[in-house]
Amino acid sequence: METFFKVTDLESVLALRRTFPVAATEEIALGEAVGRVLAEAVRSDVDLPDFRRATMDGYAVRGASTFGASEGNPAYLALRGAVPMGQDPDFAVGPGEAARIATGGMLPAGADSVIMIEHTEAVDETLIEVYKSVAPGQNMVEVGEDVARGQEILSAGRPIRPQEAGLLAAFGRGRVSVFRRPVVAVVSTGDEVVPVDQVPGPGRIRDINTYTLAGLVASAGGVALPLGIVRDDPQDLRTKCVLALAQADMVLISGGSSVGTRDFTIEVLSGLPAAEILVHGIAISPGKPTILARVGQHPFWGLPGHVVSAMVVFEVVVRPFIEHQAGRAAGLRPRPRLPARLTRNLASAQGRTEFVRVRLIEQNGELWAQPVLGKSGLIHTMVQADGLVRIGQNTEGLEKGSPVAVLPFH
Amino acid sequence: METFFKVTDLESVLALRRTFPVAATEEIALGEAVGRVLAEAVRSDVDLPDFRRATMDGYAVRGASTFGASEGNPAYLALRGAVPMGQDPDFAVGPGEAARIATGGMLPAGADSVIMIEHTEAVDETLIEVYKSVAPGQNMVEVGEDVARGQEILSAGRPIRPQEAGLLAAFGRGRVSVFRRPVVAVVSTGDEVVPVDQVPGPGRIRDINTYTLAGLVASAGGVALPLGIVRDDPQDLRTKCVLALAQADMVLISGGSSVGTRDFTIEVLSGLPAAEILVHGIAISPGKPTILARVGQHPFWGLPGHVVSAMVVFEVVVRPFIEHQAGRAAGLRPRPRLPARLTRNLASAQGRTEFVRVRLIEQNGELWAQPVLGKSGLIHTMVQADGLVRIGQNTEGLEKGSPVAVLPFH
Numbered sequence: 001m002e003t004f005f006k007v008t009d010l011e012s013v014l015a016l017r018r019t020f021p022v023a024a025t026e027e028i029a030l031g032e033a034v035g036r037v038l039a040e041a042v043r044s045d046v047d048l049p050d051f052r053r054a055t056m057d058g059y060a061v062r063g064a065s066t067f068g069a070s071e072g073n074p075a076y077l078a079l080r081g082a083v084p085m086g087q088d089p090d091f092a093v094g095p096g097e098a099a100r101i102a103t104g105g106m107l108p109a110g111a112d113s114v115i116m117i118e119h120t121e122a123v124d125e126t127l128i129e130v131y132k133s134v135a136p137g138q139n140m141v142e143v144g145e146d147v148a149r150g151q152e153i154l155s156a157g158r159p160i161r162p163q164e165a166g167l168l169a170a171f172g173r174g175r176v177s178v179f180r181r182p183v184v185a186v187v188s189t190g191d192e193v194v195p196v197d198q199v200p201g202p203g204r205i206r207d208i209n210t211y212t213l214a215g216l217v218a219s220a221g222g223v224a225l226p227l228g229i230v231r232d233d234p235q236d237l238r239t240k241c242v243l244a245l246a247q248a249d250m251v252l253i254s255g256g257s258s259v260g261t262r263d264f265t266i267e268v269l270s271g272l273p274a275a276e277i278l279v280h281g282i283a284i285s286p287g288k289p290t291i292l293a294r295v296g297q298h299p300f301w302g303l304p305g306h307v308v309s310a311m312v313v314f315e316v317v318v319r320p321f322i323e324h325q326a327g328r329a330a331g332l333r334p335r336p337r338l339p340a341r342l343t344r345n346l347a348s349a350q351g352r353t354e355f356v357r358v359r360l361i362e363q364n365g366e367l368w369a370q371p372v373l374g375k376s377g378l379i380h381t382m383v384q385a386d387g388l389v390r391i392g393q394n395t396e397g398l399e400k401g402s403p404v405a406v407l408p409f410h
Numbered sequence: 411m412e413t414f415f416k417v418t419d420l421e422s423v424l425a426l427r428r429t430f431p432v433a434a435t436e437e438i439a440l441g442e443a444v445g446r447v448l449a450e451a452v453r454s455d456v457d458l459p460d461f462r463r464a465t466m467d468g469y470a471v472r473g474a475s476t477f478g479a480s481e482g483n484p485a486y487l488a489l490r491g492a493v494p495m496g497q498d499p500d501f502a503v504g505p506g507e508a509a510r511i512a513t514g515g516m517l518p519a520g521a522d523s524v525i526m527i528e529h530t531e532a533v534d535e536t537l538i539e540v541y542k543s544v545a546p547g548q549n550m551v552e553v554g555e556d557v558a559r560g561q562e563i564l565s566a567g568r569p570i571r572p573q574e575a576g577l578l579a580a581f582g583r584g585r586v587s588v589f590r591r592p593v594v595a596v597v598s599t600g601d602e603v604v605p606v607d608q609v610p611g612p613g614r615i616r617d618i619n620t621y622t623l624a625g626l627v628a629s630a631g632g633v634a635l636p637l638g639i640v641r642d643d644p645q646d647l648r649t650k651c652v653l654a655l656a657q658a659d660m661v662l663i664s665g666g667s668s669v670g671t672r673d674f675t676i677e678v679l680s681g682l683p684a685a686e687i688l689v690h691g692i693a694i695s696p697g698k699p700t701i702l703a704r705v706g707q708h709p710f711w712g713l714p715g716h717v718v719s720a721m722v723v724f725e726v727v728v729r730p731f732i733e734h735q736a737g738r739a740a741g742l743r744p745r746p747r748l749p750a751r752l753t754r755n756l757a758s759a760q761g762r763t764e765f766v767r768v769r770l771i772e773q774n775g776e777l778w779a780q781p782v783l784g785k786s787g788l789i790h791t792m793v794q795a796d797g798l799v800r801i802g803q804n805t806e807g808l809e810k811g812s813p814v815a816v817l818p819f820h
Binding site for chain 1: 602628
């Protein structure tokens, strides 16, 4: 018997993610922070750099001392000494004077620029010839030119890339506060599903979804907690759900593509403490028979059993929920889409958002999206694909050559 | 004294990576394999699926038994029984017969399609009405339709994404052979550089490069081994190099942007056992004063000390070397570039390949690349940037509005 359910449109499902709490925070070493999400706003407590730094090898000078200098008419400057690296030079540079300095060195008082060594020649130990003029501020970095003191340099919710880690290092943040990675339990269901290390008997298949979903969870910033396979039995499923909830911030149950299993999945979920079914069916294809429940504070997903459907639902729906739980700020730019053109016509049903697997092909410098056809139970179609093309729910189909935006796989 | 060196063009430097050996292999659990590179070719030893599987809930039938059926003129089929999930049904379906089947179930002998439950009605326990015809092959997956037996399903050198892990699971590969992640030692040099947990005295700065480079190494599939800071002293540097070589597959030394340090870095590298200087200067900007040596079997890099230069050299030169060592196949499609248009004119010197930091801005559905200006010692410019635009060595510059291909940061 078909259970008739009212599907929810994609945007409404996505909007629900903000009704779930963000993960707690923890303090970790900066060396572990790349790939994590910053949980605190960070302000600069000093100027960066806090001294005027040479960016070239040469001589620290007053620019004015070199004005008018040329090959034919060099300026002559008295050598005051050499700046030792990593130290405050204990002398000043006056008009007509110069000090030997290396890249990274601290400009002496009185100097306002660095003349490159290539534009000079040493006459003797005390005098240099300068063949080119240098403007004040040239070949050096000013105090606070990188980051001025008192600025908010990074805000909470920002993913830490290598460069953000570098900026944190510059300000001495050897430990940083980040959001915990949400733990996502992954459960496969079905009497026909056997673990990867077993030879499936007649009518059985090995568990694929545990591996695809666990890999996707990690790529979204979560920690996957694979909990194995549950038989099509409400009592077993309930036991597993209770176990999953005790250990995880989110639960993914895949399988139950048959109406019977879907029905008892709904029943089991509804029966959990503080449970509420939020979504029963999403207006997307593949992936329509997706269930979302709130169990206490946790999103609890019933994903389709078909391997492609489960992955597509993950990419377009579950991933944003994990990113929200992982503390990523709401305003961040989404992963950029790749503009491409379709290699063939694509039909599409109205009333649902469709996601088509595509391979990317470069031809004469142009990117083409070649739809990978095949049923949503066939894993090889995802192996061949590089990303997804979204066809809006009010689009009837797309013609060969149409421009499309490809959501690349991670 | 300037050391005059002959710079090598970028492509020639990149070609050198294949002269270095690929990492050894190791066997790991499939659950750990996503993000690693497969080290063996994998063939399908069975058909996938190895039985005809229903993709819908309904009745397994011979399609011919439903031909001509409609709402007004239903077909009547005798119910032979129900297919239990995960089992070989012990009966066949003949002409005019049907068997109840759920998604994922095994079609009985004699059946060639599944009529969806929505297009049927049960008359009683032994008879169903069918309102629509179904073609043979419909709503089911054939034996071998996903992957036929005897195919090479994955080749060595292929990065394992979640879907590849799923395919390996389907064939029972609970353990897989992958390439070891290359260990990349990271060393910062300079008398002016202090560790992140120290307050820099006058003329000193905290070590940024260790954090940016270690983060980049991980994103390229390597394991970063930070070895701290070395003073500008040839003997100290030599000791650190020997230590790094003993533990790592590749060594990154950053700093030594001053000519003096560069000179003694070259000297120290040349003096290591079985060492050969391959590159002394690359025709790129920023990043020209980059050194590449072969020390035994290991690439040994002298990277610029400027934080931006070090990161750019990593992205455009070092990363492909790590990916090669990590076993990635040569023919893989490179990370796709994002087409965008420049927000302003960009000047460029001929004779070197230039890399410009850009922010990506979406405006009216179009992507714009906004150059982030600033000296190559300023880490904040990398924090503001989303990627790099490459300006070819024979290009004089680019005009505002020019189409460019942005290499996005990982």
